[in-house]
Amino acid sequence: MKNEPSPAFDHRPDPELGAALRAALESHDDQSAFVARVMAQYQDALDRATIPALDILASWSRRGIAVAAAALIAGFLFGRNVLVHAPSPAPGYDAAMAPVEGPGLAALVSAQDPPDASVVFTSLVDQR
Amino acid sequence: MGNSESDKDLIAKALAGERDAFGVLVERYAAQARRVARAVLGDPDDADDAAQDGFLSALVKLGQYDVRRPFGPWLMRIVANAATDRRRRRTVRRAEPLDAALVGGGPRPDAAAVRSELGDRLRSALAELPERRRTAVVLFDVEGYSHAEIAGILGIPEGTVRSEVFHARRRLRTLLADWKEQVR
Numbered sequence: 001m002k003n004e005p006s007p008a009f010d011h012r013p014d015p016e017l018g019a020a021l022r023a024a025l026e027s028h029d030d031q032s033a034f035v036a037r038v039m040a041q042y043q044d045a046l047d048r049a050t051i052p053a054l055d056i057l058a059s060w061s062r063r064g065i066a067v068a069a070a071a072l073i074a075g076f077l078f079g080r081n082v083l084v085h086a087p088s089p090a091p092g093y094d095a096a097m098a099p100v101e102g103p104g105l106a107a108l109v110s111a112q113d114p115p116d117a118s119v120v121f122t123s124l125v126d127q128r
Numbered sequence: 129m130g131n132s133e134s135d136k137d138l139i140a141k142a143l144a145g146e147r148d149a150f151g152v153l154v155e156r157y158a159a160q161a162r163r164v165a166r167a168v169l170g171d172p173d174d175a176d177d178a179a180q181d182g183f184l185s186a187l188v189k190l191g192q193y194d195v196r197r198p199f200g201p202w203l204m205r206i207v208a209n210a211a212t213d214r215r216r217r218r219t220v221r222r223a224e225p226l227d228a229a230l231v232g233g234g235p236r237p238d239a240a241a242v243r244s245e246l247g248d249r250l251r252s253a254l255a256e257l258p259e260r261r262r263t264a265v266v267l268f269d270v271e272g273y274s275h276a277e278i279a280g281i282l283g284i285p286e287g288t289v290r291s292e293v294f295h296a297r298r299r300l301r302t303l304l305a306d307w308k309e310q311v312r
Contacts, residue, residue: 011275017300018269024247024254025163025266027172034162034176035155038183042147045184 131156135199143190150190154183157200160271161207167266168211169218170255178214182207201273205281208263215259246307253303257296264289265296 027034131152141149161182166175186193186206193202254262260282267273267281268289275293279286 013269013272014297014301017265017297017304018272020246020250020304021254021266021300022163022270024250025166025270026159027162027166027176031155031158034158034179035151037176038154038158038180039147039151041180041184042150042187045187049188 136195139190139193139195139199142187150187153199157183157203160200161203163270164204164207164263164266165211167254167262167270168208168259169215170251174214174218175211178211179207181214182210185210198277200271201277201281204267204271204273205283208281212259246304249303249307250300253300257299260284261292261296264292265300268293269297 133149133152135153135156138149138153142153158179161179162172162175165178165182166172169175169178182203186203189206193199254266257265263282264278267278268275273281275286275289278289278293282289284292
């Protein structure tokens with residue numbers, strides 16, 4: 001059985017319906033009056049479109065400068081604050097563990113046997 | 129300025145600031161824009177206001193127009209949007225849907241003589257259709273735009289355009305057939 005294309009999905013315009021609708025929607029007054037009416041607004045439309053755009057750009061520019069200045073000041077203050085209150089550098093691990101002069105150190109280096117851990121820690125505590 | 133100039137040439141001149149070139153474009157598309165706006169709004173005065181808004185909006189946006197594409201669908205999209213915006217504002221203002229009685233445009237001295245009975249019926253039938261449906265059928269059957277172009281104008285998928293045109297036609301063709309039976 002051959003499938004007939006459905007007239008419901010006709011891809012061509014319907015001339016009869018189109019003509020009837022056209023007549024129903026057509027304005028019967030003078031078309032040139034409408035054209036004149038549009039053209040009377042020609043310059044105003046261009047002016048309205050131009051002036052607010054410039055105003056907006058100008059306002060953006062002013063706002064941009066203000067925001068940039070505020071950001072610069074805030075950055076400067078923050079940076080200065082960080083530098084002033086920065087803690088002194090923490091001693092490194094090696095520096096903390098390095099042996100220095102003291103009785104603990106003498107006992108440690110003169111011992112025959114490996115020292116007990118408590119001796120090592122005592123020597124370190126003595127130094128501090 | 130000759131009316132035979134192509135849209136493309138007229139647009140180039142209008143962009144260069146030639147007022148008359150834009151005037152020719154308005155003249156060329158005025159009837160179509162007014163019909164499309166009327167399909168959306170019903171009321172002829174509102175439709176003319178919307179069509180005017182559309183032309184002036186197109187004038188301001190002319191620099192955005194892609195000259196590789198046809199001008200008509202681009203312009204009709206702007207006009208249809210202007211009409212839809214106006215209709216939304218009107219609906220908010222009046223807080224009521226499109227009134228079928230409004231479609232005739234209210235009493236005008238010569239209106240009764242000019243309008244046919246079929247025209248009245250079609251306008252009423254159009255007013256009962258959803259906005260997108262009546263705009264789609266007018267763009268297709270009256271203005272001759274393709275489904276793809278209407279999809280671009282209305283910002284909807286092409287399949288939806290086909291569906292909208294189909295449903296609108298079914299309603300309007302029935303009305304047209306009934307009317308023909310009556311006058312026979």
